[in-house]
Structure formats: C-alpha cells, structure tokens
Amino acid sequence: MRGGVPIAVAGAVVLLVGAFAAGLVAGWATELIGLALGLGLIGAAFLVGQLQARTMRELVWPDEREPGDAPVATAVARHPVRRRRVLGGLGLGAVAGIGLLAWLGRDDPRGTAWRRGTHVVTADGTRIRAAEVPVGGFATVWPEDAQRADSAAAVLVRLTADPEPPTVLEWVVGRRIVAYSKICTHAGCPVGLYQDDADSLFCPCHQATFDAARGAVPTFGPASRPLPQLPLGVDDEGFLVATGEFPTPVGPVHG
Structure with missing residues (x-):
C-alpha cells in the first residue's frame, strides 16, 4: 500500500491495538479501553477500504480481458501481492473482531482497576x-x-x-x-x-x-x-x- 496517509494510519492502528490489549491486562478505565478499540476499528476500516480500492483498480475486469485470460478471482489468487493484501485485511479484521469479543465477553464482570499490589x-x-x-x-x-x-x-x-x-x-x-x-x-x-x-x-x-x-x-x-x-x-x-x-x-x- 503506497502513500503516506495509509502508512501513518496503519501505524496508528498498531499502536491502538497495542493500547487496547494493554488496557485489558492493566485494567484501565472502560472508557479508555473503548476509545482505543473504537479508534482502532475506524482505522482498520479505512485501511481495508484503501486496500479494496487499490486492489480493484489493479484487477483485470471481464470486459477488458483478452480471450484465454484467467478469471478475475483466479487472477487475484495467483497474484502474490494481491493475495497478501487480501489475507492481511482479513487477518486485521479477524484480530479486531476477536479482541472485541474477548473484551465484551470477559469472565470478569467487575471491570475495575483494582489489582493485587495496587496501592x-x-x-x-x-x-x-x-x-x-x-x-x-x-x-x-x-x-x-x-x-x-x-x-x-x-x-x-x-x-x-x-x-x-x-x-x-x-x-x-x-x-x-x-x-x-x-x-x-x-x-x-x-x-x-x-x-x-x-x-x-x-x-x-x-x-x-x-x-x-x-x-x-x-x-x-x-x-x-x-x-x-x-x-x-x-x-x-x-x-x-x-x-x-x-x-x-x-x-x-x-x-
């Protein structure tokens, strides 16, 4: 993915996901954990949209293909760069979804910042x-x-x-x-x-x-x-x- 904006957003998403995970472990206030998760999902959605737009621009559409060209889906699957982008987008979405489910389905319903050794x-x-x-x-x-x-x-x-x-x-x-x-x-x-x-x-x-x-x-x-x-x-x-x-x-x- 080219361009400074997507790269910066990708870096921010990584930081937000890290903050989300750290907040769960450290017992941050629910508002902060939710903010990190929400901003991270917004950034992830932006990246997926950019990925989709660029991939679509690079595809060879049916009315533009020459006789004997591979179908669109096959072309994507055989193109290593496109395949990595698609798999990367799916992986990012899966991580965000699993994190959200883990946060919403925590066994600990108390959700406060008290931990062993906290003054x-x-x-x-x-x-x-x-x-x-x-x-x-x-x-x-x-x-x-x-x-x-x-x-x-x-x-x-x-x-x-x-x-x-x-x-x-x-x-x-x-x-x-x-x-x-x-x-x-x-x-x-x-x-x-x-x-x-x-x-x-x-x-x-x-x-x-x-x-x-x-x-x-x-x-x-x-x-x-x-x-x-x-x-x-x-x-x-x-x-x-x-x-x-x-x-x-x-x-x-x-x-």
Whole structure:
C-alpha cells in the first residue's frame, strides 16, 4: 500500500491495538479501553477500504480481458501481492473482531482497576498507611493512578468493633480496617455516609443501609445485595494495598 496517509494510519492502528490489549491486562478505565478499540476499528476500516480500492483498480475486469485470460478471482489468487493484501485485511479484521469479543465477553464482570499490589490512595493520589486510619475513620479511596475510575471507588473505614462473618477476615487489616465498594448495589448511587457508633454505611439516594462490621450486608432500605468487599493488605512500608479485585460485581446487577 503506497502513500503516506495509509502508512501513518496503519501505524496508528498498531499502536491502538497495542493500547487496547494493554488496557485489558492493566485494567484501565472502560472508557479508555473503548476509545482505543473504537479508534482502532475506524482505522482498520479505512485501511481495508484503501486496500479494496487499490486492489480493484489493479484487477483485470471481464470486459477488458483478452480471450484465454484467467478469471478475475483466479487472477487475484495467483497474484502474490494481491493475495497478501487480501489475507492481511482479513487477518486485521479477524484480530479486531476477536479482541472485541474477548473484551465484551470477559469472565470478569467487575471491570475495575483494582489489582493485587495496587496501592490505596485518596483523591489527590496520596497513599494511606494503615496506622494513620483512626478508629471510626471514613474515607473514599481509589486504586493508584485510577482516581477517575468511578466504578473502582471504595469506602475505607476503621471499625469500632471487631468484624465478623460474612466479612472476609483475611481481607481485614489491623483487625478492623475494611474497604467496600462505594457503588450502592440498589441503584448505583455513591455510598457517602458512615455512622461509626453502629458501623453502618448509608446511601443517601434511597436510604439503603449496610452493616460494615458484617460484610456490608444490607440492613435497611431497598438494597438486596451486600457491598462487595475489597481484599486489603499492607506493603513492606505499611501502606494499604489491594490483594485482588472485588470478588463480585459492583453496583446493581440486573437479570
């Protein structure tokens, strides 16, 4: 394929496909992954169109063939350059299609940026030491470098009483520091209030209440599912880190 524009577009498509794959592995925000995929598909469609137009220009059409010339399809198949272009276009489309299906059909429905070893940070990116969280303390936290990923927002509290099942005790730091998804399981509103004397989390939208000392199970209001608990741990310097992703989907689940 000749011309500077197609070559530049091909390079951009390669970069976008790489960004798409990296985003899936690194757990980027869904918006960024979708943007990379969308732009990559647009670029791929442009390249396929250019390939088709050039190939058609080079074909020998039936009314232009001399007696005994090979049929058009045979001519394309026997021409190595044309064959490579056609196969390359099909391969590019197949890669894009497989990537799209893999992204849409991921086994992990949670789709947040929490991963093992990800530091817990405040809105301004400050890491949090476990020793600095006061009793009854409450904060909204995010995975480091993903403070704009709303689906990953979590509430961090140091309970006033020892937690009990269904809280996963292995995910509790210092006996009483726990974290749960900030996205209410009823309608997806942010859980923004904490009553320390009862270790209760509240969603102000519809007054859903969750028991933070018992796995954030709903105790009042319309929510029927607990807030997903974030697996917590500490690094060698005492900073809070995630030890994995939320175990269940965040927010409301329909169907």
